[in-house]
Amino acid sequence: MEQTVKSTLKRWESSLINFGKVDQWNISNDFATFETFISSGKSNAARNAIRDCRDYTISGIYDASLLLNKVQSAYRIINHAEAGRMKKEAKKNSSNGQAKRFASTTKKLYNEKLRFMDGESLRDVDITMEDGATSRKVRRIVEKRMCQAYYRQHKNDEDHGGRDRHYMKRATSFQLHNLGQVECATGLCRANGTHWKKMYDPISGGMVFKKKMEYSSYEEATEAAMEFMRRHPEDKKPVSAYQCAHCGKWHIGHTTPAEKKSFPEMVTFLGWAS
8 A cells, every 4th residue: 555655646746846736637546545545554644644645635725835845745754654664574574583483384384294195294305305296296385385374474464565475485495495304303313313314404503304315226225325435535434225114215324333244245335345
């Protein structure tokens, strides 16, 4: 509404400067716009300024220079009120992070089951490790859920257009970043977390367990292990393939001394026999 009133005021200002009077062509619509703003505006100062412009114009006999001053003053007051609300909203958004604002949505979203992935939980799907079709489906689901959650929180707010779209994209990106990881997992460690790897999360500033890359066969996993060692010659610890008890797929990981003694043929195959 503020944007419509501001456009009307700028049109009045241009008409008063160029012709010394208000353009009568859309005067009825302009008065209707002012009336709507006066009855529903959020700033008392802005509403009073618009009422002053309207009442002075309705009188029929007005001084063009005085009306111009009233119009310009009303425009400045609306701008000031709008800037104050934007600053207040920005402060609110900065104080309440994504995790706090969308906590309930996150919980529901991560417990959602994916029918096209045989009932796997959404939070266990890391889109960076899936095929293109799966990643696109998961992205669409997360985007829909987060946009709905944002709308529910801001449905009574004024439409901000691009700024709302920006915040919805941020909310979607926040959830997509967290997919495939476990935060603050009690009792989960390297020994019993073969499906996850512990790593630092720069967003939260803490350690998280991130889902490991899945391979469909032992041969595919061993090839990935050799490729890893070729790309990381500085890493002297042997890397081997193993079948995960959590998902049934194959992962790669650094071989512990116990594993090296138990499976010497695996380490030899990968070229790290001591």
